[in-house]
Amino acid sequence: LAGVRAALPYVAGYLPFALAIGALARQTTFSPLAGWSSSWLIYGATAQVVAMEQLDAGASIAVVVASSAIINLRLLAYAGALAPRWQGARTRWTAVASAVLVDPAYVIAHDRWTRDGGTGTADTVWHRHFYLGAAGALWITWVAETGIGTLLGPRLAAVLPGEALAPLMLAVMLGLLARDATSRWVAAAGLVLGVPAMAIPEGAGPVVAAVAAVAAIALVRRVGR
């Protein structure tokens, strides 16, 4: 229950965002049920918005999957950090814990782990329960809140301008992700390269632009050394 309590501020804070994503699912050209299902299939606001935006623009399955993979690569790093603390847990528990891993769940678990002294001091079993309480609460409420947003879609559309919703949400996510100088340069490169990349067929432009942006900044950093 300590984990659930720790997740409550995030649950409340994410409510308008979840409602907006649910409303976005209702405004797409494909099935609203498919849009909402991304909440439990993909489970990650950024990847969900990008996937819906790309599908709406007619992108192919491969492009949507590739974009989602690039966006979710950071989950590999979170999982790598948490895995040593999950050693000894049952396979089924680990599978469920992995499935509900998302940014705030990692932040909550990592903060508490650090506060309790970290490796060698913190009680691993207690922290496993703490993590699953927090991550489980986040998952259940996210799926429910986006579901409510999808159901209320037409009513929310009256207050949420549909055509502005996707770019606004992507901009907010960008603001949260671009925390330091390097990531702001990568963001700027992605924005600049994203425009000409629109000419690439099959909706593959964003994926190509993203890879090119990271490669360009890597090259600049290497040359600068």
Added chain:
Amino acid sequence: MTAWLALAGAGVVAFALRAAIPLGHARWRIPDTVAEWCRLGAVAAVAAPLAGSLVESPGEITAATLAAPAVAAVTAGVTRSLPIALGAGLLLHIAAGVLP
């Protein structure tokens, strides 16, 4: 059907990324450099479609089209809050539509 398949495929990949290390090789540690490039990749993967959605209809670009996302991004960076940033962007967009 395409949407379902794409979302299911993206879901399988997302689960694989979440579970590969804990389920497969719990002793693996991700090098900091790799984690850093993963993080930067996520930033670029959000920036590129944002640029695309902003210039989708060049004839219809207004000041609000560009200003509202910019304000939302800066607000998110400063406040670290999703709802506040989204609210600020929406307010500006609505205000720009109402004002002459």
